[in-house]
Amino acid sequence: MLILLLLIPTLAVAAIMLGAPAKKTALIASVLNLLVSIVAAIQFVPAAPGYQFEQIFPWASLAGLPTIHFHVGVDGISLPLVLLSTVVTLAAVAVSPGDIARPAEFFSYVLLIALGVLGAFVSLDLFFLYIFHEFALIPTFLLIGIWGTQNRQFSAVQITLYLTLGSLILLAGLIALVLSLPLEARSFDLPVVQAAIAQASLSGHLENVIFGLLLIGSGILVSLFPFHTWAPSAYASAPPAAAMLHGGVLKKFGLYVLIRVAIPLLPGGAEHWHGWLIALLIGNILYVGLATLSQKELTTTLGYSSVMHMGYLFLGLVSWNEIGLSGVVFFMIAHGLSTALLFALAGEIQTRTGEIRLAELGGLAKKMPFIAVTFIIGAMAMAGLPGLANFVGEMLIFFGAWHSHPAVAVIAVWGIVLTPVFLLRSVSATFFGPLPEKFAAVTDLESGWGRAPYLFLLATLLVLGFAPGLLLAWIRPAVAQLIGVH
Amino acid sequence: MNFAQFFVPEILIVVLGLGLLLWEAFGSPTIARLAKASIVGLVLIGLSAVCVSTTDTYFWSGLYVWDRLGLFFKEFLIVCTILTTLITVQYESRIGAARAEFVILPLFAAAGMLLLVSVHDFILLFVALELVTVSFYILVAFQRSQPLALEAGLKYLVIGALASGFLVMGIAYLFGFTGSTQFDVVAGVIETQGASAGILFGVLLVLVGIAFKISAVPFHVWAPDVYQGAPAPITAFLAVASKAAGFAVLIRVLDQPFSEVALEPRWIAALTVLAILSLLLGNLAGLPQRNIKRLMAYSGIGHAGFILSALSSNSVAGHQAALFYLVTYLLAYYTIFLVLAIVSKGGGKETVQDFVGLSRRSPLLAWSASLAFISLAGLPPLAGFFAKFLVFYSNWQSGQYVLLVVGIVSAVAALYYYLSMVRSMFWADPIETAPIVLCNGTKIVLWVLIVLTVGLGFYMRPLLSLVGHAL
Numbered sequence: 001m002l003i004l005l006l007l008i009p010t011l012a013v014a015a016i017m018l019g020a021p022a023k024k025t026a027l028i029a030s031v032l033n034l035l036v037s038i039v040a041a042i043q044f045v046p047a048a049p050g051y052q053f054e055q056i057f058p059w060a061s062l063a064g065l066p067t068i069h070f071h072v073g074v075d076g077i078s079l080p081l082v083l084l085s086t087v088v089t090l091a092a093v094a095v096s097p098g099d100i101a102r103p104a105e106f107f108s109y110v111l112l113i114a115l116g117v118l119g120a121f122v123s124l125d126l127f128f129l130y131i132f133h134e135f136a137l138i139p140t141f142l143l144i145g146i147w148g149t150q151n152r153q154f155s156a157v158q159i160t161l162y163l164t165l166g167s168l169i170l171l172a173g174l175i176a177l178v179l180s181l182p183l184e185a186r187s188f189d190l191p192v193v194q195a196a197i198a199q200a201s202l203s204g205h206l207e208n209v210i211f212g213l214l215l216i217g218s219g220i221l222v223s224l225f226p227f228h229t230w231a232p233s234a235y236a237s238a239p240p241a242a243a244m245l246h247g248g249v250l251k252k253f254g255l256y257v258l259i260r261v262a263i264p265l266l267p268g269g270a271e272h273w274h275g276w277l278i279a280l281l282i283g284n285i286l287y288v289g290l291a292t293l294s295q296k297e298l299t300t301t302l303g304y305s306s307v308m309h310m311g312y313l314f315l316g317l318v319s320w321n322e323i324g325l326s327g328v329v330f331f332m333i334a335h336g337l338s339t340a341l342l343f344a345l346a347g348e349i350q351t352r353t354g355e356i357r358l359a360e361l362g363g364l365a366k367k368m369p370f371i372a373v374t375f376i377i378g379a380m381a382m383a384g385l386p387g388l389a390n391f392v393g394e395m396l397i398f399f400g401a402w403h404s405h406p407a408v409a410v411i412a413v414w415g416i417v418l419t420p421v422f423l424l425r426s427v428s429a430t431f432f433g434p435l436p437e438k439f440a441a442v443t444d445l446e447s448g449w450g451r452a453p454y455l456f457l458l459a460t461l462l463v464l465g466f467a468p469g470l471l472l473a474w475i476r477p478a479v480a481q482l483i484g485v486h
Numbered sequence: 487m488n489f490a491q492f493f494v495p496e497i498l499i500v501v502l503g504l505g506l507l508l509w510e511a512f513g514s515p516t517i518a519r520l521a522k523a524s525i526v527g528l529v530l531i532g533l534s535a536v537c538v539s540t541t542d543t544y545f546w547s548g549l550y551v552w553d554r555l556g557l558f559f560k561e562f563l564i565v566c567t568i569l570t571t572l573i574t575v576q577y578e579s580r581i582g583a584a585r586a587e588f589v590i591l592p593l594f595a596a597a598g599m600l601l602l603v604s605v606h607d608f609i610l611l612f613v614a615l616e617l618v619t620v621s622f623y624i625l626v627a628f629q630r631s632q633p634l635a636l637e638a639g640l641k642y643l644v645i646g647a648l649a650s651g652f653l654v655m656g657i658a659y660l661f662g663f664t665g666s667t668q669f670d671v672v673a674g675v676i677e678t679q680g681a682s683a684g685i686l687f688g689v690l691l692v693l694v695g696i697a698f699k700i701s702a703v704p705f706h707v708w709a710p711d712v713y714q715g716a717p718a719p720i721t722a723f724l725a726v727a728s729k730a731a732g733f734a735v736l737i738r739v740l741d742q743p744f745s746e747v748a749l750e751p752r753w754i755a756a757l758t759v760l761a762i763l764s765l766l767l768g769n770l771a772g773l774p775q776r777n778i779k780r781l782m783a784y785s786g787i788g789h790a791g792f793i794l795s796a797l798s799s800n801s802v803a804g805h806q807a808a809l810f811y812l813v814t815y816l817l818a819y820y821t822i823f824l825v826l827a828i829v830s831k832g833g834g835k836e837t838v839q840d841f842v843g844l845s846r847r848s849p850l851l852a853w854s855a856s857l858a859f860i861s862l863a864g865l866p867p868l869a870g871f872f873a874k875f876l877v878f879y880s881n882w883q884s885g886q887y888v889l890l891v892v893g894i895v896s897a898v899a900a901l902y903y904y905l906s907m908v909r910s911m912f913w914a915d916p917i918e919t920a921p922i923v924l925c926n927g928t929k930i931v932l933w934v935l936i937v938l939t940v941g942l943g944f945y946m947r948p949l950l951s952l953v954g955h956a957l
Binding site for chain 1 (some may be wrong): 600668732803806859866871875877878879882883890894898901902905906908909912913945946947950953954
């Protein structure tokens, strides 16, 4: 079942290469993938322990190297992320214009990113977990470089170098983790590693070093302060589809590694780095939050705000209790959906007006009411207003943090004040005030299927906002299990 | 016992070379036909080598050894020779007064290298190395009407002689202090007597001699100039085959004469220093290069650093990593040089410009070159990633943390120039817009290289079993 998720985009890319119409094929593939993931979600049994839909094949072995397995499976933590990936992929394909330059390449790269993220979230082997994620970097590079705007060349190279550095540090950490196990227990297979560490945990010093590597590696990937500088410029120059997939989904991979591998397997290391992580996440929330206030473009504002919200996710991580962690997983989904929605709309505004500087925009609500309304609702979600999904995630995270680190929670909560400030500023600068003359001929999204992807993302945000139990029913048992291991 | 069977590949290659020379003297074959004959011959020789023997045998009173490691490298080098000949066919028009020797001489160099990877004695090592080097002297300076080619030839000659000097001196010291040149006898003497200062000096000089061949920093200065001036197929041959032969010799001497316990920490330290310097200089000095061949020279120095870093872990995992790395390096380098031979105008002026906008002129060429560059950069899911993964794995396993850190930093630095190559192929508008037409043979070769580069990245088991079998 899970292998289908990987097979469908692969076949679609092959079909596009062989000359199938690019957008249509990509759409069919992402709809099929969404259906597969929904079927998986329906068949998923939340209360069952361990992983479900598991499949495992030995993949490669060499004397002196533990066997690498191709091992897939999901639990209550990765299943929501898989659904997030398929939803955002569909939206990203749908909002991309079919008449874009070099369409075959464009849609192939989008599908390859989807393949990479889905592979990373369903893999239960550390080796494949790693390579699927890094596999998505090259298509990201090409998408930003070829179809990007503004400073695309610089941004594309910068994001690729930064993320490769992060990935390689992460790789060193994963290798170190595997090699630190006793010889007969060495394996890249995650459940085996978990079992081995449950038997005998590692020595303190080693744990600290390995956790440090994993934290810095994934910190760069998640844009943890001060490793965040790649993110805003990359998202500002990326084409909307790339920003949606990367900012919305791919970036969550680093957090996923921390939740799945680093913290549960190396609790001592987590304790050791605890203070550092708290200091850095406050940097994310307050420093980056203040930096967001001074942004002069719509896309960089969204990029910075996406970096800032990573701070909440780290806050939930350091609390490491059931409620906080459930909040992290929930907020990852909510943040992914709202980020994707806002990036897609910002891209739409940019193509329709040819302008992205806040000072030059204005009054667009009259000309594009649909875009304005969806953008404002998306911004409200981002700001954490009740009724939308982000609110639930943020609330759970702050409950969790209050429980374990009240002082940090009190400092971090100021971020909640900052977010509406810059979001309202962007909204008012873009949609209200006098309409510049040059935008007299600007039009709204035509009614019809063109609006569907935006409404679809909006609907998911609303549904999760009003019925968070849908997701929490999967997340909470899995998180409880994770904490039990801890 | 009949030893001739163990020389079957070498003898056949020399016979093939002589036969082609005679054909050229009495018939008047075109370069393309000579190349075809040479390729067919090499494929048959490659197949015959597999059938020679499956047991490890020392023969010629222990001067020479037939083993699986030797066989691995023999096949590796035969593949290199075949690919070099293929590139030569593409490059033919640019050689100017094309001569048959250009196709035939690589065969003699190959015969020398095949011999080299099976030596078990220092004298034979020297003789085989000289056979290789002499053939390369001619090949490097083949376009001798061009100043750059002359410069390259002269530098290769002078520095090659210097390297041979170091090697001979080292061999002389080892002979003087151990009374033998045979690997196992030398090892035995070192084991009983311990490593005296004279022996250490000999070991050091031998390592320096080999370091020239694999162009490890600080013995690399010849590489960029020679690579730039030599004709593209020969540059590829030098960069891959000659370097691999150097590594084969290195693995041989580390495995036997220098494997004594007292000696190990010394050469591990030496290799570590060489690896760190090569990684840093190779990958950082590549950044400002505009000439593709110079770029490939620096990147080759960096890759030599990675392979050295694997070998200096002195473990089975490290050796396997080195062999795996060499294979992925072969795939990537030959792909790039094949593309280069098609798109460039030759004459040492192969700049990045030749690749600009290549994706519009020929998507296949652009894709093969990009995948090769990305594989060299070590990004998954390409074969180069798994090679680097094995290197990092062996680094951590043997506690070589400094090498790991330097490796990661230089991999990211190198990614920058590999990405800028990909960028110029895909983003920029081409200077010449005429589409490049490829013949079917070239297309097939490119597809085979692409499939291997991508396939071995995803499904590495066949190559792993090959590598595991060689050690």
